[in-house]
Amino acid sequence: MSKTKDLTYEKAMAELQGIVTQMQEDEINVDELSEKAKRAAFLVKYCQDKLRKIEEEVSGLFEE
Amino acid sequence: MSYTLFELNEFIRQVLALNLSEPLWIKCEISQANISRGHCYLNLVQKAENGEEVIAQSSAVLWSLKLRQLRNKLGFELDTILQEGMEVMLQVKVDFHERFGLKLLIEDIDPGYTLGQLALKRMETISRLKKEGLLEKNKRFNLPVVIQRVAILSSESAAGLKDFLNEMAQNEYGYRFQFHLFPVAMQGAKVSEEIQAVLKKILPEQFDVIVVVRGGGSKMDLAAFDEFLLCKSIALAPLPVISGIGHEIDETVLDKVAHTSLRTPTAVAGFIIHYNLRFESALMQLAAELKGGVHTILQKQQQTVRLVAQSTISQLDRAMKQQTMMLKYIDQELPGLFSQKLKLSAAGLSLMDRSIQLLDPQQVLKRGFTITLKQGKMVKDGSDLEPGDELETVFYKNKTRSVVTVAPGKQKTSNQQ
Numbered sequence: 001m002s003k004t005k006d007l008t009y010e011k012a013m014a015e016l017q018g019i020v021t022q023m024q025e026d027e028i029n030v031d032e033l034s035e036k037a038k039r040a041a042f043l044v045k046y047c048q049d050k051l052r053k054i055e056e057e058v059s060g061l062f063e064e
Numbered sequence: 065m066s067y068t069l070f071e072l073n074e075f076i077r078q079v080l081a082l083n084l085s086e087p088l089w090i091k092c093e094i095s096q097a098n099i100s101r102g103h104c105y106l107n108l109v110q111k112a113e114n115g116e117e118v119i120a121q122s123s124a125v126l127w128s129l130k131l132r133q134l135r136n137k138l139g140f141e142l143d144t145i146l147q148e149g150m151e152v153m154l155q156v157k158v159d160f161h162e163r164f165g166l167k168l169l170i171e172d173i174d175p176g177y178t179l180g181q182l183a184l185k186r187m188e189t190i191s192r193l194k195k196e197g198l199l200e201k202n203k204r205f206n207l208p209v210v211i212q213r214v215a216i217l218s219s220e221s222a223a224g225l226k227d228f229l230n231e232m233a234q235n236e237y238g239y240r241f242q243f244h245l246f247p248v249a250m251q252g253a254k255v256s257e258e259i260q261a262v263l264k265k266i267l268p269e270q271f272d273v274i275v276v277v278r279g280g281g282s283k284m285d286l287a288a289f290d291e292f293l294l295c296k297s298i299a300l301a302p303l304p305v306i307s308g309i310g311h312e313i314d315e316t317v318l319d320k321v322a323h324t325s326l327r328t329p330t331a332v333a334g335f336i337i338h339y340n341l342r343f344e345s346a347l348m349q350l351a352a353e354l355k356g357g358v359h360t361i362l363q364k365q366q367q368t369v370r371l372v373a374q375s376t377i378s379q380l381d382r383a384m385k386q387q388t389m390m391l392k393y394i395d396q397e398l399p400g401l402f403s404q405k406l407k408l409s410a411a412g413l414s415l416m417d418r419s420i421q422l423l424d425p426q427q428v429l430k431r432g433f434t435i436t437l438k439q440g441k442m443v444k445d446g447s448d449l450e451p452g453d454e455l456e457t458v459f460y461k462n463k464t465r466s467v468v469t470v471a472p473g474k475q476k477t478s479n480q481q
Contacts, residue, residue, distance in 0.1 A: 009210045009343065016350045023357035030365050037358050044351045051210065051340060052238045 009050070012043045073162035084158040087171045094150045095121075102128030104146060108154075108168065124156060124168035138175055144285045145178050148253040151185075153177035186290040189317045193292070198299035202323045205304040208272045210343050211336045213242045215271040215303070217259060219250040223279035224310050224329035231333030239340050244271070250278040250309075255288035260297040268302035273336075276318065277308045277329035289316035298322060308332035429460035 019040050022028050028036055067075070095118075096107035104126040109118045126134070126146075135142050145152060155172035193199045214232075218225040225245070232241050246266065248258040259276075266274060276298075288294065289309060295317045298305050304323035308331055309316060319325035326332045421427060425435070435458040436443040443449065453468040 009208070013209060013343075013347065013350075016347070016354070020350050020353050020357065023354065023361065028357075028361065030361060033358060033361055037354065040351070040354045044347055047210075047347050048344065051212070051344060052240055054240050054242055 007043075007046060009047055012047050016040055016043050070162055073160070077160040077162060080158055080160045087155050087157045089153055089155050089174070090168075091151070091153050091177070092120075092122075094146065094148055094152055097146045097148060102131065104131055104170075106146070106170070122166065122168050124154070124170055126170040130170060134173055138173065140285070141175055142173070144251075144287070145173060145175060150178055150287075151181035182287045182290065185287075186317055189290050189292045189295055190320065193295055193299065193317070193321060196296070198296055199321060201299040202301060202305050202321055205323055207304055207323070207339065210340050211272045212240070212340070213271045213273075214244070214336070215266050215274045216243055216245045217248050217262060217274060217276045218245065218278055218329075220245065220247050222250050222277065224277045224308065225279075227279070228275070228277045228308065228329035228333050231330050232336065235333075235337045237337065237341055237344070239337060241336075251285055251288065253288070256291045256294035259294050263297045263301050266302060271303055273323075274301055274303050274305045275308070275332055275336075276305060276322070277310075277332055279310045279329070286311055286316050289318035291317075294318065295321045306332050306335065426460070429458070432460070434459055 019028075019036050023036070090108075092108040092110050094106055095109040096105075098105050106124040106126065108122050108124050110120040111117060112119050131142075138145070144150075153174040153176075154168070154170050155174075156168040156170055159167045159169050161167065190199070216225070216228070218228075229243065232243075246262040248262050249255050263274075286309065298318055299321040305321075306324045306326065307316075307319050307322040308326045308329040309318065310328050311319075315325065324335065326335055429435070437456040437458065438449065438453055440456075443455065449455075449468045449471065451468050451471045455466050455468060457464050457466060
């Protein structure tokens with residue numbers, strides 16, 4: 001599971017797809033379910049937020 | 065005999081006027097063009113074939129009156145034609161002035177020739193790019209899953225730039241973008257040089273894509289984007305290039321080498337927004353599948369719990385029913401069994417009673433049998449008796465005494481003999 005810091009759209013999407021596949025193939029038991037669902041919800045929200053805001057860290061990048 | 069300079073120049077003017085009285089068509093390249101006080105002053109050259117060496121050069125002028133006439137005829141294309149580097153076909157009148165020397169006065173311009181030359185140049189560029197493996201080079205990039213950091217190559221004054229930025233900023237999904245404008249000339253002779261220089265400055269890790277945008281222009285106006293070195297630099301750009309350089313019909317060569325080519329800056333904005341929307345849709349689709357998955361797993365789990373509970377209950381139920389049945393059986397059947405057993409026992413007892421009764425000596429005596437006793441002991445064998453033995457005979461009722469007269473033993477002896 002990647003850290004939030006290094007998280008990219010690609011990684012988030014891949015991880016989400018992984019969770020969905022695991023779920024569809026019955027590889028997640030009920031004990032893991034809550035944790036996985038939480039992680040998935042986080043990833044979705046992360047991507048949606050990121051689409052709608054500009055990373056502050058990049059704002060000072062173009063000073064010439 | 066000698067002449068004055070004026071006489072010589074006057075003579076030249078007369079010779080030229082006599083021999084070149086009519087305007088004529090010439091092919092040349094414009095090496096410089098300046099507009100001053102409404103007149104357009106040009107420097108015309110011809111270069112050696114396959115070389116840059118200038119083998120002929122003349123100055124020319126398009127007087128303001130003619131310029132206005134041609135502008136009415138050719139529209140904006142005139143400005144494009146009258147540019148440095150353009151191959152042109154001009155109708156000129158040769159003019160010689162004693163003081164100002166030789167000048168070509170432009171009477172007419174054939175735009176078809178320039179277009180043809182441009183088309184030729186364009187074809188050359190394409191075949192050269194193809195030969196050098198550059199035509200598909202920029203298409204090797206995969207666009208990132210989301211396009212958000214955009215390097216813009218455009219002119220600050222370009223109408224298309226404003227369209228692009230407005231369209232991007234006003235997207236209905238609320239997507240935000242980071243833009244960085246790298247200002248470059250979007251028309252004229254400097255386009256190629258400036259784009260090449262700027263592309264070298266772009267750091268690929270800071271952007272997702274490079275966008276080249278400008279508003280619409282005439283066919284010749286776009287000629288700069290057919291230039292080989294420009295197209296090569298686009299092909300070799302460190303990021304995927306999306307073009308929207310405002311053309312109606314024909315693609316430029318830049319469009320051919322770009323990763324993705326769209327007609328207008330607005331279309332580029334639309335493309336990027338929908339590209340991101342597609343990502344978000346896929347995201348939402350996954351989220352929905354996930355929700356469904358969680359629901360299914362929970363439902364399954366509930367079902368399992370329910371099944372376990374149900375089977376436990378039914379097992380308990382069955383066990384209880386069995387117990388009840390057993391008790392009921394015992395309750396119902398046992399008394400019967402007992403009484404049967406008792407009856408059987410009773411029958412056996414009465415039989416035994418009768419047998420016992422039959423054996424009772426009193427009963428035997430009653431039927432007429434007697435018991436003989438000698439000295440109080442039952443006589444079972446007559447040969448034990450001796451004559452003179454006193455016997456007691458017991459009857460059913462009463463008894464009597466007697467004496468043995470004949471010894472039954474003798475008879476017995478004789479019998480034995």
